[in-house]
Amino acid sequence: MSWRSYCICFTICTLITILPVIFIEIFSPSSVNFHVTETLLTQFNLTNNNTLYFNFKVNITARNPNKNTIVYYRRITAIAWYKDNDFAYVSLTPFDQGKKNTSFLQTAVFEGSSVIKLKHRQLAEYYIETRAGVYNDLTIDLDMRVRYKYGSIKSTRFNPPIVQCRLRVPLISNGTSISSFNDTKCSNSYFFVDRDAGD
Structure with missing residues (x-):
């Protein structure tokens, strides 16, 4: 040669x-970023028969940093977890998110009761957190179905990776709490891929 x-x-x-x-x-496109900006936890009582009574509200924002991409949220399910136990879920209103835009995803309201099974160590942590007035292992997962438009090209509908928002949430009792909630960035993999693509 x-x-x-x-x-x-x-x-x-x-x-x-x-x-x-x-x-x-x-x-x-760059990945969409999610933040929990505010929480309101007014009830979080676990009874002896493993029933959790809760009243928990969460405000979440999504930031689309792209100047050429529109995101169409066709299904949004917010799932509440405590120490590896999912205890409630709520469907949020679908919407379209414009370019370079920060959108509010509607307040997710979790209210009611659910049976959860905490392990011995987790139960001990629950009592410690209850005495402290702050719960360390509350998580909100966002399970979504979306499509997006890049320029003139529109994708098919797909399920992006689960967005996980791990929170440290103060309990509000009699209108006051011992600490304030800090804006928390959620963790997620690259948003514009189908998590089921390899199945």
């Missing part, structure tokens, strides 16, 4: 390797 042929072959191989990466970097 001549030196010129080698250079051409090397250049082609390099382009084949690099071009998909460049394409992804240029044309893939």
Whole structure:
């Protein structure tokens, strides 16, 4: 093989390797970011028969940082967890999110009762947290079905990765709490992929 042929072959191989990466970097939208901005926990009582009575409200925002992408939220389910036990869920109102936009996802209201089974260590932690007036292991998961439009190209509907909001929530008793809630960023994988694509 001549030196010129080698250079051409090397250049082609390099382009084949690099071009998909460049394409992804240029044309893939940035991930949507979610924050819990406010919580209101006024009841969180666990009885001897493992029944949890709760009144819990959460405000969540979504930030679409992209200047070329519109996100269409077609289903949003907020699921409340405490120490690995899901105890309530609520459906939030679908909406369309414009470019470079921060949207409020409606207040998620969890109210009622549910049977949960805490392990011995988790139960001990619950009593410690109750005495302290702050619950450390409350989590809100967002299970969504979306589609998006990038420029003039619109995706099919898909299920992005679950968004997890791990919270430290003060209990409000008689209108007061011992501490304030801090704005909390939720964790999620890259938003614009279908989590079921490999199934």
